[in-house]
Every structure is written in C-alpha cells, then in structure tokens.
Amino acid sequence: MSLAGFLRTLLIVGAVAALEIACRTGAIKPTMVVAPSAMALGVVEALRDPEFWRHFGVSVQAVAIAMVIAVTGGFCIGFMLTRVPPLRRAVSPFLASYYSIPHIAFYPLLIVIFGLGRTPLIFLATMFAMVAMILATMAGLDRVPAVLAKTARVHRLGLVDEILRVRLPAAAPHILSGLKLAVAYSFIGVIAGEFIMSTEGIGHEIAYAYDNFNNQRMYALILIVLTLVTSFNMSVFAWERRMLKRRGL
Amino acid sequence: MTAAAPPRASISVRNARDPVLVCAAIVIGWQLLHELAGDVAITAPLPTLSHLLHMVGQARFLPHLGETAMAFGQALAISWIGGVVIGLLLGGHKLTGEVAEPVLVTLYSLPKVTLYPVILLLFGLGMQAKVAFGAFHGIIPVALFTLNAVRNVPAAQLRAGRAMRLSGVQQARHILLPAALPEVFAGLRLGFSLTLLGTMLGELFASQRGLGFLLMKAIDLHDVETILAIAVLISAFAVSANMALLAVDRRLRRGAAPAGHGA
Structure with missing residues (x-):
C-alpha cells in the first residue's frame, strides 16, 4: 500500500x-449521533428484518428502472446530438445549465400529474440522471481520436461496426464516468422523493425512523444506502482502471 | 475594429437564435401538455406567469422568498470560501492532497440527501440545517476543482515564486490563485448549482418557512398553479445565474489560454 x-x-x-x-x-x-458500533448492530438488525428487504427492494427497483432508462436514453440522445450539430448548438446552453435547476422543485408537480405511486419517483430520477449521461456521451464521442475514425474508414467498416468496434470503446472511459453519475443521481432522485412524500421505500423508512427518534435504525439504513452506492462506484472504477491498463495508460 | 464588428454580430445572432427556438419549443410543449392534461394537472404558461407576478406582489410571499435567499446566500458563501480555502490547502501540500482526494471524490458521488436527517439532528430544525445542507452540497466540488487547479499550476511559476522568497500567503495570493482561476471558477459555478439544490432539498423536508415550504403547502392544498409558479421562478433564477457564470467562465478561459488554444 x-x-x-x-x-x-x-x-x-x-x-x-x-x-x-x-x-x-x-x-x-x-440523540445526535449514535456510536459506530451501535450503527453496525443496527445494520445487522435491519438486514434480518423482512420488512427492511421489502422497502429496500422497492427503492432499488425504482433506481434500477430509472438508471436503465437514463443510461440507454441518455446515450442515444447524446449520440444523436453529436451527429446533428445544429440541434446540438441549439440544445447545449440548456444542457449546460440543466443541473442548476433544482429538479426536486418539480416533484410536487409530478405527484399531481402521476399520482402518489412509484411513477413520479422514477420519472424524477430518470430526468435527473439522463442529462449527466447525455453530457458524458457527447464528451466521450468528441474525444475519439481522428486517427481511429480514419482507420475505421480505411477498413471500410459500416456505420454499425464503426460505432460498436471503434467509437464506443474509444469513448468508454467518459461514458463510464457518466454511468457513475447516473447511479448517484438516480439514487438522489428516488430517495429525495421518498423523503418528501411517499408511503414505502428506503427513503421513507429513513424519514420514518427520524420522525420516531429511532436513531439507531436511521443511521443503520443510511449506512446501508451509502455502502451500496460506494461499492457500486468502486466496482465501476475498478472496471475503468482495468480498461485503461489494457490500453497501456 | 469597425470592419470586424458586423460578422461578429451576425454570429452572436445565430448563436442566440437556436436557444430562443428551443425556449419557444418548451413553452409550446408546456401549452400542449396543458391542453392534454387540463388545469387539474398543469396550468398553462400565461396564467402561471400572471399568478407568479401576483404572488410576488403579495406581502406574505416576501418573507418566504427572503428566508430562502438568506439560506442560499449563507450556504453559498460558506461553500465558495470554504471550498477554495480547503482546495488551496490540500493542493498546496502534495501528500495531504493525495490522502484527501479519494475521500472527497467518494463524498462527492454519494447521494447526499440520505444524510439530511443526520444534518437535522446535528443542527436542529430551521435555518442552520438548511445552510449546512446547502454548503455540504457545494463545498466538496469547489474544493475538488480548486485542488486540481492548484495541482496543475506550472512548476516553473512556483519555482519563480520561491526564488523571489514569497511567503506562503503571498505564494497563494500572487501565483496559485491567478494561475488556477479559470478552473477554480468552473468549480464555483458547479458549487453554485449544487448549493441551490441542497438548500431547496433542505427546505422541502422539515421546514417552516421559505419557498420549499410554500411548495410543500401547495401540494397539500393541490394548488398546481402555485407549485408551477414557484418551480418556474426557481428555475429561471438558476438558469439565468448559471448563464451569467458561464459567460464569466468563458471570458476567464479566453484570458488564460493563448489564442488558438482556448477550450
């Protein structure tokens, strides 16, 4: 080390x-912070609780749906924008200031439109995560070295082959950092929404434990969520590292 | 000078045209959504705007606006100043920076909403918690950008400073800060957006005053007009402030990089 x-x-x-x-x-x-050992005990207790797994499942499912839509949609939109420069020119000022809008302000509206179910949460998380993916995709595709694109042309690759075999792998590091952001943003969207107004999910459970002064459970649940996100990020990071090493970087 | 003016003007007109078209598309889309869903779900653009103007004119609205502005202002001051100071300290000392950077990156990519109850326990309900939560969102990216900016300062400039026997403070003031300014400013811009997000989140959850509180009350009353008006107000503020910061950002970059190497 x-x-x-x-x-x-x-x-x-x-x-x-x-x-x-x-x-x-x-x-x-x-009443402020419980001891780390108590948090650990709380984690063990929560993991044994079937009720916890139900809420956990509900949240993770929402995050997963939002993430899949955001990552695939964001990638496709980002790809399309690099292909159509006028459209990109028109949209890019909005993309640049997109994350300055506090999306959570629109959550109340989404509840009114979609009702108090999982849909407004998933919608919010998707909207929140997708633009990070769009920006990362465009940044990645912009930085594909011209020599690689030329090589693809020399080998007379078709459009699909060129995208799959040349452009995508070359842009992968940027796209992976977009993926990491998309995960964090999906979690933020879902959990923030569940805090504010929801009847189930891990965010609701945390807020419920907070309201009932059940600090041990609250800290345990927070710890579980943070550990989950961090380990996901670390595995993506390890994947990134391996990929860069294979290219001798 | 005068000969160069016309083409530059026409370029800026063309650059402005596309975003204006997109703006128009958003408003038309909003109107269409209203036609489809009706007043129950989403009010039309014009009534929303007039409702917003009406609301801003009311005396009981201003204290809420003031509360939010106050919380945001304090949080922004903490995250900007604190972030730059932390970044300068960590960037100035190599080993400390290496120790701290991964911790900061991990903190940055955490969904910080999860920690809001902890902030509430530590700071109690009210202004302090909102400020703390907003600052917590903003301070990390500002520190990270500053750290990287300081680290990328050319070694020759630092050596020149040492040759002139600058003290630590002088070194930071006269060499590190000017050289790192463009990147630091990019961090400040990001910090601005995230601080606003954090402050709004803080107000939506467990709050008695402020725009976020008004939003939550409007949900309970099913007052779509107010929800939309406040959301539009916040978004308009966020986007215009960001555009202004972006313009400064671009100018700084142009000043920093030699012609032809501008980003």
Whole structure:
C-alpha cells in the first residue's frame, strides 16, 4: 500500500474510533449521533428484518428502472446530438445549465400529474440522471481520436461496426464516468422523493425512523444506502482502471 | 475594429437564435401538455406567469422568498470560501492532497440527501440545517476543482515564486490563485448549482418557512398553479445565474489560454 493510502486508512479508522469514544463517553449525545458500533448492530438488525428487504427492494427497483432508462436514453440522445450539430448548438446552453435547476422543485408537480405511486419517483430520477449521461456521451464521442475514425474508414467498416468496434470503446472511459453519475443521481432522485412524500421505500423508512427518534435504525439504513452506492462506484472504477491498463495508460 | 464588428454580430445572432427556438419549443410543449392534461394537472404558461407576478406582489410571499435567499446566500458563501480555502490547502501540500482526494471524490458521488436527517439532528430544525445542507452540497466540488487547479499550476511559476522568497500567503495570493482561476471558477459555478439544490432539498423536508415550504403547502392544498409558479421562478433564477457564470467562465478561459488554444 502506498504511503497516502496507508495514511488515508489510518485517518478513517482514527475518525471512526474517535467517534466511538466520543459517543461512549457521552461527549456526543445519542440523540445526535449514535456510536459506530451501535450503527453496525443496527445494520445487522435491519438486514434480518423482512420488512427492511421489502422497502429496500422497492427503492432499488425504482433506481434500477430509472438508471436503465437514463443510461440507454441518455446515450442515444447524446449520440444523436453529436451527429446533428445544429440541434446540438441549439440544445447545449440548456444542457449546460440543466443541473442548476433544482429538479426536486418539480416533484410536487409530478405527484399531481402521476399520482402518489412509484411513477413520479422514477420519472424524477430518470430526468435527473439522463442529462449527466447525455453530457458524458457527447464528451466521450468528441474525444475519439481522428486517427481511429480514419482507420475505421480505411477498413471500410459500416456505420454499425464503426460505432460498436471503434467509437464506443474509444469513448468508454467518459461514458463510464457518466454511468457513475447516473447511479448517484438516480439514487438522489428516488430517495429525495421518498423523503418528501411517499408511503414505502428506503427513503421513507429513513424519514420514518427520524420522525420516531429511532436513531439507531436511521443511521443503520443510511449506512446501508451509502455502502451500496460506494461499492457500486468502486466496482465501476475498478472496471475503468482495468480498461485503461489494457490500453497501456 | 469597425470592419470586424458586423460578422461578429451576425454570429452572436445565430448563436442566440437556436436557444430562443428551443425556449419557444418548451413553452409550446408546456401549452400542449396543458391542453392534454387540463388545469387539474398543469396550468398553462400565461396564467402561471400572471399568478407568479401576483404572488410576488403579495406581502406574505416576501418573507418566504427572503428566508430562502438568506439560506442560499449563507450556504453559498460558506461553500465558495470554504471550498477554495480547503482546495488551496490540500493542493498546496502534495501528500495531504493525495490522502484527501479519494475521500472527497467518494463524498462527492454519494447521494447526499440520505444524510439530511443526520444534518437535522446535528443542527436542529430551521435555518442552520438548511445552510449546512446547502454548503455540504457545494463545498466538496469547489474544493475538488480548486485542488486540481492548484495541482496543475506550472512548476516553473512556483519555482519563480520561491526564488523571489514569497511567503506562503503571498505564494497563494500572487501565483496559485491567478494561475488556477479559470478552473477554480468552473468549480464555483458547479458549487453554485449544487448549493441551490441542497438548500431547496433542505427546505422541502422539515421546514417552516421559505419557498420549499410554500411548495410543500401547495401540494397539500393541490394548488398546481402555485407549485408551477414557484418551480418556474426557481428555475429561471438558476438558469439565468448559471448563464451569467458561464459567460464569466468563458471570458476567464479566453484570458488564460493563448489564442488558438482556448477550450
């Protein structure tokens, strides 16, 4: 392990230990933060609870649907925009300021339109995640070296072959970072929506535990969600690394 | 000078034309959606605008607007200033930067809404929690962009500074900041958007005042007109502020890069 990596691990372990000590000695009240060991116990308890798995499943399903739509749709739209420059010129100022709009402000409207089910959540998460994917796709396709495109032409590849064998792999690193963002944004959309107004899902469970002063459960649920997202991001990151290494970068 | 003016003007007209067309398309789409779904689901553009103007004119609306503006302003100040300071510190010291960067990247890609209840427990209900949540969203990207900007400052400039025996503060003020400014500014722009998002999220969940609170109340009353009016108000503010920041961004980049190398 590198020195920086070692120090980082030391820092994180130290922070968790300090938190544990502060909580055990009563310097931090359990009404604010519960001790890390209590969080771990809460995680084990939650994982044994069938009710937790139901809410968890509902949320993950919504995130997965939103993510699939956002990633495929975003990719197709991004691809199309690179092919039609006038359209891209027209749309790009809006794409550039898209993430400055607090989408969550439209959630109330979506509830009015779609009703209080899973649809407004999935819609919100999809809208939130898709533009990250569009931007990443365009950034990736823009940076495909001209020499690769020329090589494809030399080999007389058809359009489909050129896209699948040359352009996509060359643009993959950017597209993967779009994928990571899309996951985070889908989670934000779904969980924020569930916090505000929902009858089921992991966000609702967290808000419910908060309302009932059940801090141990609340922290446990938060920890589970964050661990899930982080491990997903890390596996995408590892995949990215492997791909770059294969290209000698 | 005068000879070059006409073509530049025509280019800017063409650049402005397409976005205006898209704007028109959005309004037409909105109107069509209204025709399809009716007043129950979505009000038409014109009545929404007049309702917005009517609302802004009312005395009881202003305190809510002020509350949100106040929370956002404080959060923005914290995330901009705090983020730049953290980024400068981490970027200035190589090992510290290497230790901290992956932690920051992980924090950045977390869905931070999940942590909102924790913020509420720590800061209590009210203004502080909103400010803290907004700042928490904005400060990390600002710090990350500043960190990378400082790291990419050419080594020759730093060596020149050391040769002139600049102190740490002078080094930061006269060399690091000017060289890193374009990228730092890109971070500030992102921080602006995310701080706004965080503040709005904070207001929607457990709040007694502010635009977010008005939105939640409008849901309970099924007041579509108000929901849309507030959403449009916030979006218009966000988009126009972002356009202004983008314009500054472009100018900074033009100043930083030699002609022909501009991004």
